[in-house]
Amino acid sequence: MRYxxxxxxxRDISFKQAVLMGLATDGGLLLPEKIPVLSVAELDSLAGLRYPQLAYAIISRFVGDDIPAADLRQLIERSYASFDHPEVTPVVKKDGLYILELFHGPTLAFKDVALQLLGNLFEYLLKERGEKMNILGATSGDTGSAAIAGxxxxxxINIFILHPHGRVSPIQALQMTTVTDPNVFNLAIDGTFDDGQRIVKEIFNDLAFKQRYALGAINSINWARVLAQxxxxxxxxxxxxxxxxxASVDFAVPTGNFGDIFAGYIARRMGLPIHKLVLATNENNILSRFVASGDYSVGRVVETLSPSMDIQIASNFERYLYYLLDEDAELLQQQMGEFSATGRLQFTTELLERVRDDFATLTVDTEQTLATIRQFHRQTGYVLDPxxxxxxxxxxxxxxGERPMICLATAHPAKFADAVIRATGSAPDRPDSLCEIENKPQRCQRIAADTTEIKDYLAKHALQ
Structure with missing residues (x-):
């Protein structure tokens, strides 16, 4: 498999190179040159496999012979041994809906599914090459703690994570700042997640700086993260x-950065019988506006009860746009240049029809979010995070009708206790990993949302 x-x-780079490169050196995002398609018989053979076995069956198709099969199996097994449920991502049925629980990893969020694997891949590849890496990433909430745990x-490896000061939940912040391992650096920027994401992209686009300090990406710009999802x-x-x-199903996916639902889009292209992907956003609804009316234009970031989705520039959107434009890299580059200059993209009626074949969409505001938590709890006893x-x-x-609707449960409700209390009147039970977290020592550097300042900080603390 080449990328x-x-x-x-x-073009024509290996899986290993793709993982370590993260953001492509031309400023684009990496994708496989061909997406493997599974036959009906191959799909049926997945039923009954343990999660690590099924993960190997999918991931190995994108790795090829770049990593020996025995090594890849071991990496996958080790990555999911840290989850607290034997099924890793169990499915429960509640009130006619299927809930895919993605919060059984070390930091209680769906990001663990990808970042436990990516952390082990990084360690494996760096040891093989005798190299060092400085990981740089921005988080809107859950990516940071999951990346750090990975x-x-x-x-x-040293890891530098930018999070928007005061714009993640208290538990999300503590899950990052209470990790005091010497190779972990938390930077609380005075700005939004979009500011952090912009800074990370600007630093990665300084190719001389990226090469000098051996920067690696752990955000969903890294293809391995999408693949794991x-x-x-x-x-x-x-x-x-x-x-x-x-055998067809629908999936409903809360998303802000387009990575989680793009993984579903890839699964569909691989032959998984997904009838519809439902793209769900909060008030930061650039993606919903795109699907509903073709309005892909940047607005002001609004703080909501679901901070991991408080995003206006979806970094994975470029991957979908590439396929929407029939893999025309030149046209894609023109479109992204236009977006960079104007903060807006325009789409023809024909393209919008194709988008709506792929996605349905809904914007869910704060009051609807609280009402959904409240009603679902009353009807089922099950607690949803926002x-x-x-x-x-x-x-x-x-x-x-009878077609299964599978809703992705992206985080444990205890990470957003304030929202749950507002909705239900009582706090969700805390898992053991969150008990007494407020009393643990913390380490974090508050810093301006300024690319130069953050580059200076990196230069002082990076492994070389």
Whole structure:
């Protein structure tokens, strides 16, 4: 399997190179040159596999012979041994909906599914090459803690995570700042997640700086993260719909950065019988506006109860746009240049029809989010976190007939206790990993949302 950039200047690179490169050196995002398609028989063979076995069956198709099979199996097994549920991503049925629980990893968020694997991949590849890496990433909430958990204490890696000061939940912040391993650096920027994401992209686009300090990406611009997330779409389908006369399913996905739902899009292109992907957003609804009316224009970031979705510039959107434009890298580059200059993209009626073949969408505001948490709890006794509630509201809206609607539960409700208390009047139970977290020592550097200042900080603390 070989990889190429959406911008067309990087191509024919290996899986290993793609993982370590992160953001392509031409400023684009990496994708496989061909997406493997599974036959009906191959799909049916996935039913009954343990999660790590199914993960190997999917991931190995994108790795090829770049990593020996035995090594890849071991990396995958080790990555999911840290989860607290034997199924890793179990599915439960509540009130006619299927809830895909993605919060059983070390930091209680869906990002663990990808970042436990990516951390182990980084360690494996760096040891093989005798190299060091400085990981740089920005987080809107959950990516940071999951990334830190994936690489804390690992050899040959330092990690620098930017989060918007005061704009993540208290638990999300503590899950990052209470990790005091020497290789972990938390930077609280005075700005938004979009500011952090912009800074990270600007630093990665300084190729001389990137090379000098051996920068690696752990945000969802890294293809390996998207690939790991593709797996749980197959797993949920295998547990619900395999061997049914009508094996098609729908998925409702709360998303802000387009990575999680793009993984579902890839699964669909691989032959998974997904009838519709329901894209659910909060008030920061650039993606919903795009699907509903073709309005892909940057607005002001609004603080909501679902901070991981408080995003206006979706970094993974470029990957989908590349396929929407029939893999025309030159046209893609023109479009991204226009977006950079104007903060807006325009789409023809024909393109919008194709978008709506791929996605349905719903914007769910704060009051609807609270009402969904409240009503779902009253009806089922099940507690939703506010991100999951956005997806459940959208899933309930678009559910049709007997076709299973699978809603991605992206975080444990205890990470957003304030929202749950507002909705239900009582706090969700805390898992053991969050008990007494407020009393743990913390380490964090507050810093301006300024690319030069952050580059200076990196230069002082990077492994070389």
């Amino acid at each position: 190429k950039s959406t911008r067309g200047q990087v 690489v804390r204490g690992k050899d040959n 593709v797996v749980y779409y197959f797993y949920a389908w295998s547990r619900i719909a395999a061997h049914r006369d009508d 991100h999951t509630a956005v997806g459940v509201k959208a899933g309930s809206t678009f559910r049709q």
